[in-house]
Structure formats: structure tokens, C-alpha cells
Amino acid sequence: MADDNAPSENHSTSGDNNGASENENDVSIDALARKVQESLSLTKKHKFWETQPVGQFKDLGDTSLPEGLIEQPTPISEVKQEPYNLPTPYEWITCDIDSEEVCTEVYNLLTNNYVEDDENMFRFNYSKEFLQWALHPPGYYKSWHIGVRVKNSKKLVAFITGVPARIRVRDALVLMAEVNFLCVHKKLRSKRLTPVMIKEVTRRVHLENIWQAAYTAGVVLPTPITTCQYWHRSLNPKKLIDVGFSRLGPRMTMSRTIKLYKLPDQTATPGFRKMELHDVPAVTRLLRNYLKQFVVAPDFDEEDVEHWLLPKEDVVDSFLVESPKTHEITDFCSFYTLPSSILGSQSHSTLKAAYSYYNVSTKTPLVQLMNDALIIAKKKDFDVFNALDVMHNETFLKELKFGPGDGKLHYYLYNYRLKHVLRPSELGFVLL
Numbered sequence: 001m002a003d004d005n006a007p008s009e010n011h012s013t014s015g016d017n018n019g020a021s022e023n024e025n026d027v028s029i030d031a032l033a034r035k036v037q038e039s040l041s042l043t044k045k046h047k048f049w050e051t052q053p054v055g056q057f058k059d060l061g062d063t064s065l066p067e068g069l070i071e072q073p074t075p076i077s078e079v080k081q082e083p084y085n086l087p088t089p090y091e092w093i094t095c096d097i098d099s100e101e102v103c104t105e106v107y108n109l110l111t112n113n114y115v116e117d118d119e120n121m122f123r124f125n126y127s128k129e130f131l132q133w134a135l136h137p138p139g140y141y142k143s144w145h146i147g148v149r150v151k152n153s154k155k156l157v158a159f160i161t162g163v164p165a166r167i168r169v170r171d172a173l174v175l176m177a178e179v180n181f182l183c184v185h186k187k188l189r190s191k192r193l194t195p196v197m198i199k200e201v202t203r204r205v206h207l208e209n210i211w212q213a214a215y216t217a218g219v220v221l222p223t224p225i226t227t228c229q230y231w232h233r234s235l236n237p238k239k240l241i242d243v244g245f246s247r248l249g250p251r252m253t254m255s256r257t258i259k260l261y262k263l264p265d266q267t268a269t270p271g272f273r274k275m276e277l278h279d280v281p282a283v284t285r286l287l288r289n290y291l292k293q294f295v296v297a298p299d300f301d302e303e304d305v306e307h308w309l310l311p312k313e314d315v316v317d318s319f320l321v322e323s324p325k326t327h328e329i330t331d332f333c334s335f336y337t338l339p340s341s342i343l344g345s346q347s348h349s350t351l352k353a354a355y356s357y358y359n360v361s362t363k364t365p366l367v368q369l370m371n372d373a374l375i376i377a378k379k380k381d382f383d384v385f386n387a388l389d390v391m392h393n394e395t396f397l398k399e400l401k402f403g404p405g406d407g408k409l410h411y412y413l414y415n416y417r418l419k420h421v422l423r424p425s426e427l428g429f430v431l432l
């Protein structure tokens with residue numbers, strides 16, 4: 001895509017990231033400022049993270065350190081049995097997300113306090129159905145869904161979760177907790193509540209004899225295993241421009257922009273259809289075979305595929321290609337639904353975003369498969385289709401008119417060291 005034709009900036013809601021859009025020609029002050037800030041963050045003191053079994057910045061580039069566990073597990077009987085102390089006004093709770101009342105409280109906390117873009121224009125707005133899905137995979141532990149309440153008022157003011165996952169790192173299969181939805185109410189920020197919450201979730205994970213974790217964040221912490229970039233494909237360019245998500249490119253008019261992003265009404269691939277329950281074994285085979293090539297990837301079995309990839313209305317969409325001749329399942333694509341609240345627009349309150357999830361092409365070219373995914377997303381009234389530059393995504397992003405966003409997403413492992421920082425394309429892993 002010629003840069004002239006692209007909106008000049010896209011906002012990504014991916015954490016407290018900094019900076020403007022970035023492409024090869026971008027030498028703006030913002031881009032330079034971001035580079036300076038990124039290198040400064042490598043020298044910043046991390047009072048908490050420096051005490052944790054994670055890769056430390058001072059060890060970056062030291063290939064003499066072995067790959068694998070940083071700290072050995074201890075016997076479970078030696079794991080602290082009682083919760084960490086919170087400041088006196090607060091108490092721990094275990095959140096039952098199945099309870100409509102609790103789920104609404106969590107939803108409200110996140111809707112008002114969770115991740116915003118750098119300019120505070122958009123805030124993630126995970127739906128209740130999404131939270132229930134994300135927190136209830138096979139083998140989940142209720143004790144890993146942790147809230148903090150004010151003792152007096154019972155108001156929920158903080159939240160953190162883990163869910164179990166089998167992650168393959170090179171040849172090693174590692175049981176991990178995927179930690180997500182860390183949120184502290186805006187009024188309680190900078191009071192060092194986060195380290196206590198992380199220690200508490202770690203304790204509860206250890207009690208299940210699990211000693212590693214995976215997580216992502218928009219902020220730089222010690223030490224990313226890789227840093228990915230968000231890319232955005234406009235589906236409803238007028239709305240995206242109206243709400244300030246993207247800008248009209250130089251020498252572009254609104255009508256030219258709308259024409260540029262127009263998609264066909266129908267998908268192009270013969271045999272392209274929605275995934276169904278009976279497809280679980282074939283999709284599992286396809287996906288397992290595909291994910292083998294990445295350095296870090298989930299080890300999905302049929303139960304996982306049924307949970308994570310079987311379509312769920314307004315949560316996750318999955319499509320596949322069934323060969324009209326052989327009925328073999330040859331290709332697969334999926335995306336999840338994560339709207340953002342639009343803060344301070346008169347005309348619109350919600351940005352409907354689809355996020356690329358797992359995609360596998362063996363017969364249909366990936367570009368064609370993803371173009372079909374875009375067509376479906378447009379039909380379902382999404383405003384934008386987002387993708388990270390993980391797996392083989394780089395091979396379709398530019399051709400399908402995705403533009404780079406201002407959001408970076410850093411991936412981390414807890415208590416597992418990699419010798420080298422990975423390229424995003426070596427990562428076969430998407431966290432919600």
C-alpha cells in the first residue's frame with residue numbers, strides 16, 4: 001500500500017505505550033521521542049521486578065545464561081499458605097465470574113479503568129460473555145480470579161486473573177498461567193498495589209504446582225521475549241476518522257478513502273464456511289501442525305480448540321476451508337471481538353474491533369484467506385480489524401491495507417529464560 005493512501009496514524013489500545021505511528025519513513029519528533037523513551041526504560045529502576053525470577057535488563061545479550069527455569073520449584077508445603085497482606089482498608093476476594101452480580105462488578109471495573117491508548121481516547125471494553133469465555137478454559141482454577149474490595153463499602157477496586165495453559169517453548173512443554181486483566185481503579189494508582197497482586201496470583205499459581213507464567217503488556221518491563229506491533233485495517237474508515245482513531249491521509253478525500261477500503265460483498269474461497277463442533281478434530285490437527293514451527297506456541301488439544309476456537313456469538317469467530325472435492329479441512333482463520341469505548345466523542349460511543357487470532361493456510365493463500373476474514377468482519381459490522389505482526393501475519397498486512405498503529409505489545413515469560421529476544425514472527429501465540 002502506498003503510504004499516501006493510508007491514514008497517517010492509527011491508535012492502538014494496548015497499554016501505557018508511547019509515541020506516534022511508525023513506518024520506515026517516519027522520522028517524526030514523536031517517533032524519536034519514543035526511541036529515547038524506550039532506551040530510557042531499559043535503565044529505569046524496577047523495585048519490584050528486579051526481585052522477581054524474570055530476565056533482567058542487565059543480562060540482555062548474556063548468552064552464557066542457560067535457557068529454561070530461572071528458579072527451581074519448591075515443595076508445595078513450603079508455599080506460603082495464607083494470602084499476602086493488603087493495606088488495611090482492603091480485602092481479597094475470589095471472583096465467581098459465573099455469578100451475574102460478580103461478573104457485572106468486574107465488567108464495570110474494567111470498563112471504567114482498564115487499558116487506554118496513550119492519548120486516552122479509547123478504552124478496552126471486554127464484554128461479560130468475553131470475560132466468562134476468557135476465564136473459563138478447560139481446567140481453570142476459580143482461585144486464580146482475584147479481586148480486591150474495600151472492606152467497608154465492598155466496592156471492587158482491583159482485579160487480576162490467571163488461567164492455565166500448556167505452552168511449548170522450543171522442545172519443552174511447560175505448564176503455565178496466562179496472567180491477564182490486571183487492573184487497579186484509577187483512584188488507587190501508584191500506591192504499589194500491583195506488586196502485592198502479582199505476588200498473590202503467583203502464590204495461588206504455585207499452590208497448584210505451576211511455576212511459570214506468560215503475559216503481555218503495553219509497558220516495558222524486565223524483559224520482553226519479543227515486542228510486537230499492532231496493525232489496523234479500516235473497515236469503516238469514515239467512523240474511524242470521525243472519532244479520531246485514524247486520520248485522512250495526505251492528498252486523500254473521504255470518498256477516495258472509503259473507496260480504498262471497500263471490500264467485496266462475498267468471500268472468494270470455495271468451501272469457506274463457519275467452523276462447527278464436528279470440525280474440532282480436523283482443526284486441532286491443522287493447528288497443531290502449523291504451530292510446531294514457532295519458538296513459543298500453545299500446545300492445543302481438542303478440548304482447548306473447542307473452547308478457544310469454536311465460534312461463540314460476539315466473542316470469537318472461526319472459519320475454515322473445506323475442500324469441495326475431498327472435504328478435507330485445509331485452511332482456518334479466526335478473530336475475537338473486543339470493542340473499545342470511545343471517550344469523549346459526541347457521535348459514537350463504541351468502536352467495534354475484531355482481533356486476528358489463529359490463522360492457518362495450507363492450500364488457500366494466506367492473503368486470500370485473510371481477505372475473506374475481512375469480508376466477514378465487514379459484514380458483521382466491525383469498524384476495524386486488528387492484527388499483531390506475529391506468526392505469518394507480516395505476509396498479508398501491507399497487501400491487505402493494514403496500517404501500522406501506535407501500539408506496541410510486549411510479551412513476557414515469568415520464571416523462564418530465553419537466550420535471545422525473538423522476532424515477532426517466531427511467536428505462535430496470541431493472548432487476549
Ligand SMILES: CCCCCCCCCCCCCC(=O)SCCNC(=O)CCNC(=O)[C@H](O)C(C)(C)COP(=O)(O)OP(=O)(O)OC[C@H]1O[C@@H](n2cnc3c(N)ncnc32)[C@H](O)[C@@H]1OP(=O)(O)O
Pocket residue numbers: 015016045046047048049050113114115116177179180181182183184185188189190191192193194195198201202205206210211212213214215216217218219221414415
Ligand atoms: C508462576 C506464576 C506467576 C504469575 C505472575 C506472572 C506475572 C504477571 C504480571 C502481570 C501481568 C499483567 C498483564 C496485564 O493484565 S497487562 C494490562 C495492565 N492493565 C492496564 O494497563 C489497565 C490500566 N492500568 C492499571 O490498572 C494500572 O496502571 C496497573 C494495574 C497496570 C498498574 O498500577 P499502578 O500504575 O497503580 O502501579 P503500582 O503502584 O500499583 O505498581 C507499580 C509496579 O507495577 C509495575 N507494573 C505497572 N504496570 C504493569 C503491568 N501491566 N504488568 C506488570 N507490572 C506492571 C510497575 O512496573 C511497578 O513495578 P516496578 O517497575 O517498580 O518493579
